[in-house]
Amino acid sequence: MAWRRPEVEVVRDYLVLMKPKVIWLLILSSLIGYVVAASPNISWAKIAELAVVGLLSTGGSAAFNQYWERDIDAKMGRTSGRPLPSGRLRPGAALAYSLALSLSGLALSWIWLGPSATAAVAAGWLFYSVVYTILLKRRHWSNILWGGFAGNAAYLSGWLATRPMTLEAFLESMAIYVWIPAHIWSLAYVYRDEYREAGVPMLTAVLPEDRAVSLIAALDAASAAYMWALAYAFNGLLGAAVMAPVAVAALMLGISALRERSDRAFWRVFKISSPLLTFFFIALLV
Numbered sequence: 001m002a003w004r005r006p007e008v009e010v011v012r013d014y015l016v017l018m019k020p021k022v023i024w025l026l027i028l029s030s031l032i033g034y035v036v037a038a039s040p041n042i043s044w045a046k047i048a049e050l051a052v053v054g055l056l057s058t059g060g061s062a063a064f065n066q067y068w069e070r071d072i073d074a075k076m077g078r079t080s081g082r083p084l085p086s087g088r089l090r091p092g093a094a095l096a097y098s099l100a101l102s103l104s105g106l107a108l109s110w111i112w113l114g115p116s117a118t119a120a121v122a123a124g125w126l127f128y129s130v131v132y133t134i135l136l137k138r139r140h141w142s143n144i145l146w147g148g149f150a151g152n153a154a155y156l157s158g159w160l161a162t163r164p165m166t167l168e169a170f171l172e173s174m175a176i177y178v179w180i181p182a183h184i185w186s187l188a189y190v191y192r193d194e195y196r197e198a199g200v201p202m203l204t205a206v207l208p209e210d211r212a213v214s215l216i217a218a219l220d221a222a223s224a225a226y227m228w229a230l231a232y233a234f235n236g237l238l239g240a241a242v243m244a245p246v247a248v249a250a251l252m253l254g255i256s257a258l259r260e261r262s263d264r265a266f267w268r269v270f271k272i273s274s275p276l277l278t279f280f281f282i283a284l285l286v
Contacts, residue, residue, distance in 0.1 A: 033158030
């Protein structure tokens with residue numbers, strides 16, 4: 001009798017395909033966009049609907065990304081243990097799973113959230129799965145600059161579920177767009193040798209290291225300053241006060257990395273980036 005893997009392990013691998021450690025920030029972005037736009041008339045039912053749509057659509061795009069990049073993942077130590085390059089899941093099953101999640105998310109978005117929000121959900125999927133993953137990831141260093149619009153789309157899907165587009169919505173969504181390059185490129189710098197060996201032209205892997213270091217530090221400072229400015233502009237001194245400690249911490253870690261120029265220093269820059277975005281969301285809500 002052929003050996004079969006325990007079902008709990010198979011389920012866990014399918015969950016890993018959705019990149020839960022990554023997509024939770026995009027789901028949170030959608031929820032924050034809705035709460036800011038709808039306040040004070042917030043519907044918990046709508047929050048639940050957005051969470052389900054976000055989980056399915058972003059999880060589906062993440063699973064598609066792992067399906068498409070399984071050959072790259074197999075060449076990199078950081079990703080070689082994922083379900084597809086390790087052989088624990090079949091590519092055809094992963095593709096079907098990713099498309100089923102994505103289509104379910106889009107269908108439920110149309111039913112629950114309406115056409116405007118669904119357009120944002122679809123745009124986010126397309127920018128990440130098609131523009132970033134298929135068209136640019138292997139071809140050009142600008143891949144993350146185009147793929148970053150998926151972050152804008154996540155925030156705007158929540159906003160558009162309750163209100164029309166405004167300048168405030170656009171500016172707040174741009175905080176996520178500015179944040180993404182500093183977040184991704186700091187990680188790509190730490191793993192630059194693996195990206196080079198896999199033939200992936202992430203910008204901080206193809207630039208000379210001194211220029212890559214300066215770029216990441218500048219982006220980190222710009223991201224923190226932009227978020228603090230928005231928190232002050234839209235929520236006054238209270239928003240600025242909430243945002244200030246983590247913005248200062250991000251700036252100090254960026255300066256430290258610029259001086260130290262070590263992988264450990266840039267790993268710290270990468271790790272502070274998620275709390276930076278989380279505190280920005282809190283500053284919008286206070």
